[in-house]
Amino acid sequence: MRIGDFRQSYEHDEAIWQTPTSRAWLAVFFVFLSVFPFAANAYIVGLACVLGIHVISSAGLNIMTGYTGLISLGHAAFMGVGCYTAAFLAQRGVPFFLTIPLAGLMAALLGLVVGIPSLRIKGLYLAVATLAMQFILVFIFREWEPVTGGVRGVNVPAASLFGLDLNNDTRMYYLVAFCATVLLVAARNLFRTRIGRAFIAIRDKDISAEVLGIDLFRYKLLAFAIGSFYAGVAGALLGYFYRAMTPEYFTLALSIFYLAAIIIGGLGTMLGTVLGAVFMTLVPELLRSTVSLIAQWAPRATEILSPMQEVVFGLLIIGFLVFEPHGLVEIWRRVRRTFHLWPFRA
């Protein structure tokens, strides 16, 4: 049984990483993150890049949906905005350390506009409004050819730092890992501030929050802006990673993917965001390798791979909602509690 976790000052109680153990694990984790590309093959490193991008985007959606209670079915479209902004600027020679934040800002700006209806509508209505926005933005991606390249898509020049082109997966990996770390720490910090607490109050009951003196309009818009900023950054990184992008990537299915990731991970926790994004990225990979194993005996198995993915995806969402509504993070907490209290029963 773990003992000795006494909080003796307010500073200690408000600390972002509260125990020496958690700080030690975090250090181990960062060492792992930085040496990992040398130990893994190219496929795994590429997968890790996509994973990092998914983590960033899910974090943005969790700030909006999990912490502030604003359901968004249009998150993928904001990633698209970020991606096209980065592509547009990068083609004109702007370096990546400017295009990535600018892509985020552009998405945040659009998030402000989309957030305006959120003052009057919420819940299902807001979901429908963001769904509408998703379709309208994808329509714009397809039709506004001078900027977005239409259905053929855009090319993104490789990011380069002091003449070093970030043109392979390992180099991109460090960029993604850096952005993901900064943004996740920022998000975790956000909920130790006045703004973050206002978000949580709005989620729990918006009218009560307003009575307590929280300016609903301002904070809801702010939540939309921050969430969209994360999506924009993720979209820009995605553009730099794949180097070419078409509107078909930023569809409703991707928006639903992120919603599923934060629900399966755990709404309103940053650890849940990471767990959910990892889980949702790895499940299709696992499924694919399982199917290719089965395909040795049943060749038809590969034909139904993509429909099977949809079925598994749907059943996972439903299963988690019905049986484990607080997500993977709750399983994690149970496991941890068992170890902390050992040899006593939780």
Add this chain to the structure above:
Amino acid sequence: MNFDWIALAEFSLIGLLSGGLLALIALGFVLIYKGTGVINFAMGEFMMLGAYFFYTANVMWQLPTVLALGLTLAAVAMAAALIERAILRPLSGQPVIAILMATIGLASALHGAVDAVWGGNNYEMPQLLPRKPFTLGEILIPGQVVWSFALAAVIITAFTLYFRYSSTGIAMRAAANDPVTAYVLGIDVRRTQRLTWMFAGIVGAVAGIVVASITSLSPALGGAALGVLAVIILGGLDSIAGAIVAGLIVGLIESLTAGYLSGKVRDIVPYVTVLLILMIRPYGLFGTRQIERL
């Protein structure tokens, strides 16, 4: 330049008439929203399921049309009841996002299952509605449009009468209005909710069969219902009358944009409409204005 009045009249009539089908799909959404407070994002998949069942029974097994139709509706109603029992009931009382995501997950699972069983190919559905066009002076209206409108009108009228006069219908309205009070008064709320899902499944299946027989049968049919969200938002989520009026309006707008602008623009018309309505009048034309209290 001479304005082509006849073309305008033709577009308008076709639009209004095809609005009947939109209203029918909207009825499926409204039934479930009224009865259980859920927007069922799997409505399109119910339509798809109905169409595929009917295709299997009528074309593959060569059953007569009426028998195939009966079997299909029974099967979809069963499936809807099962879904209500297995997924929606355990989630009752959960936050909106949980229920919303459950129906989205359901949509994904059903879509994948249909794709796995029947494959992604296009099937040619049997022609159920007469094709013979109607002529009104110089205006030419395709027969299917007229007949689907008539069918939708009949079904919607039947449901309205059922809710107004039958005792089960009245019980369902009572449970929809205030589940707790209805429960206290001895109404089996679980039964009415199950019936709600079954009815919505049947409505969806009929709409799916009609849509598939007009166009063709493929898994893409599942996405068709999302555009109908414009209809239910415009009409007000909980109003059948609103669904009818809004169905006609949206049908008209879609037909006019398709006629005068392009087919591509037509596809996003419903979504632009949704955004505009939500900003101006979130409760729609006939929906209940919700007043929140602490």
